[in-house]
Amino acid sequence: MDTPIQFQIQTGSPEPIYRQLMEQLRRRVAAGQWKAGQELPSVRELAGLLAVHPMTISKAYGLLEAEGLLQRRRGLSMVIAAGHERPAPKAERIERLRPTLERAAAEARELAIPKQQVLDLLARLLDDEGKPR
Amino acid sequence: MDTPIQFQIQTGSPEPIYRQLMEQLRRRVAAGQWKAGQELPSVRELAGLLAVHPMTISKAYGLLEAEGLLQRRRGLSMVIAAGHERPAPKAERIERLRPTLERAAAEARELAIPKQQVLDLLARLLDDEGKPR
Amino acid sequence: MDTPIQFQIQTGSPEPIYRQLMEQLRRRVAAGQWKAGQELPSVRELAGLLAVHPMTISKAYGLLEAEGLLQRRRGLSMVIAAGHERPAPKAERIERLRPTLERAAAEARELAIPKQQVLDLLARLLDDEGKPR
Amino acid sequence: MDTPIQFQIQTGSPEPIYRQLMEQLRRRVAAGQWKAGQELPSVRELAGLLAVHPMTISKAYGLLEAEGLLQRRRGLSMVIAAGHERPAPKAERIERLRPTLERAAAEARELAIPKQQVLDLLARLLDDEGKPR
DNA sequence: GTGGTCTAGACCACA
DNA sequence: GTGGTCTAGACCACC
Structure with missing residues (x-):
């Protein structure tokens, strides 16, 4: 499945x-x-x-x-291809996400948006994610 | 100043x-x-x-x-240029940040990283922001 | 066509x-x-x-x-680009031409050329338009 | 005077x-x-x-x-400077005006504005001219 | 000193 | 084939 x-x-x-x-x-x-x-x-x-x-x-x-x-x-x-039966270690997957988050953090700082509001918005977007776009 | x-x-x-x-x-x-x-x-x-x-x-x-x-x-x-004396409304600035966060959320979902871990990492990056580089 | x-x-x-x-x-x-x-x-x-x-x-x-x-x-x-299927309204096009004509009028006045002679010359140039070059 | x-x-x-x-x-x-x-x-x-x-x-x-x-x-x-007591011949002055009128004619053609409307607008501008700007 | 325009030419990315 | 980016460097116009 x-x-x-x-x-x-x-x-x-x-x-x-x-x-x-x-x-x-x-x-x-x-x-x-x-x-x-x-x-x-x-x-x-x-x-x-x-x-x-x-x-x-x-x-x-x-x-x-x-x-x-x-x-x-x-x-x-x-x-x-063969050899990709199991997920990569979680730590490695997180590393892959880091550059995008770094960019987001840099932009948030340049826009002077308070930390908590950035996190709130991302949390909301992560929840929405399931919905079809 | x-x-x-x-x-x-x-x-x-x-x-x-x-x-x-x-x-x-x-x-x-x-x-x-x-x-x-x-x-x-x-x-x-x-x-x-x-x-x-x-x-x-x-x-x-x-x-x-x-x-x-x-x-x-x-x-x-x-x-x-004149006409840029004051910051844009916060709501507008947050809107500008949205696309990058949307992208981050999509990647996180594709990487199957749990929500909380994504938020933790971003929080850490937002804190770091001032110092390094 | x-x-x-x-x-x-x-x-x-x-x-x-x-x-x-x-x-x-x-x-x-x-x-x-x-x-x-x-x-x-x-x-x-x-x-x-x-x-x-x-x-x-x-x-x-x-x-x-x-x-x-x-x-x-x-x-x-x-x-x-899409959105430019039809000509702009004639009034708008004439407005676009106005600055150049204003300049021509100012120069004609500074040169003290009588109105009718200015109009005659422009009329001739507008007729020529199709042919030369 | x-x-x-x-x-x-x-x-x-x-x-x-x-x-x-x-x-x-x-x-x-x-x-x-x-x-x-x-x-x-x-x-x-x-x-x-x-x-x-x-x-x-x-x-x-x-x-x-x-x-x-x-x-x-x-x-x-x-x-x-001396030597500029009298106006230049009218023909010469008209020649000086020609480039600006040529440009206006070219623009009018590119904007597809009918000849008569161009002339009308210029005539109006030449009349206005006396007014202070 | 400032910015602007243009050329010559390399190299990349996309379809 | 398409457009885009960047460099190197010349030359101009303005203040």
Whole structure:
């Protein structure tokens, strides 16, 4: 009973789409939400779903394969590579989150927003998270 | 007794330098830390301090001027434009912080890090803020 | 059957090239001669045609994008942004012309040229417009 | 009974102030409104009146002197140079106006404003001209 | 001294 | 192919 493999992208964002895809996948695998053996949507299928150029998907898949996170199987379909059966240690996952939080902290300070209000807002956003966007 | 105008940049970051400068200045002005009439470091001076090309600074200044945040004075260095004497309302500043926190929340969820641990880490980073760097 | 997007610049003019391009585009769009969705010549192509440095074109395009008049499409050339399907109201277009005419009127008065002769010359220039150059 | 020597400047304009002064003087002299021997306000006086830096006035005067339009007299005061007793021929003055009208015509065409409306507006502005601004 | 414009050219990122 | 960023450096205009 695996979490289905679905990606969320923001086309307006300055972060390139292929990189959004890669980051999402890396995080889900690190969290153990997506596991070794799970099959990914085909390039064309995902491109259709997200309404982006197939080459964009292909680039993300290719880089993840080179990185060892994905594995290309006989025909064409990709799966999460072996060796990713279990979540990464929690400490490591927290480390991965740190840069984004550091950035948030720096911005909050530049905006002179009191600590507690920053934490309140983040708490609310973490609760909301379950909701569909 | 104004906060002196100083910029911090990260040359390795994917975010372009000129945009880092713009964002920082926008936030400091919104926070009321830098105020209308304050004089900015000259293009050449800042370029020297940050060890970047003067045109990079000039681009940031020029865009901020087009935006109405800075004001050019013929033959003199630029100043924060009139109309920015007071901080933006706190609600508005919090809105500006929201996207970054939203992103952090999304990443935390993808990494399956429990809410409290995320908040703890951010709290710690907000405390550190004053000292290091 | 759109008017093709072509720019005319004067390299000798005190008005910077990138600004000439911006003004021309703004006016053509306001006039409804160039419309939302029309594709602009690529930076390199236009730079070649006008024999200027690509960065000069890029600067004009970038500023117009910040202004909302152009729209960037990743990996593709830029287009006139949505929301500019119809010409601006005639009254607004006339207002845009007013500063230049005001200047002309002031100069004519300083030169003590009779009103009718000024109007005659302008009428002639407006007629010529289609042909030369 | 000469027209008094008074200058109008626009500090917001992209045209540099010293050049505005030069152009105005050249046109008034060409029109015969200001004549040989008339005394100009002193640099400091005019700088005070217009609220600009004395060096700006000084630059304009200096260039006009080099050009032969102004003449420095014994003490310090400047006068319109000899040889400018009579207006320039009307044809020449009209030629001087042409570039500004050409520009107006080009803009009107880009804005797709009908010829008659352009002429009407200019006519109105030429009538207004007498009024103080 | 200030900022602005432009060129030449390298290198990156995206589709 | 597309646009973007940055550097190096020249030259101008203004005060």
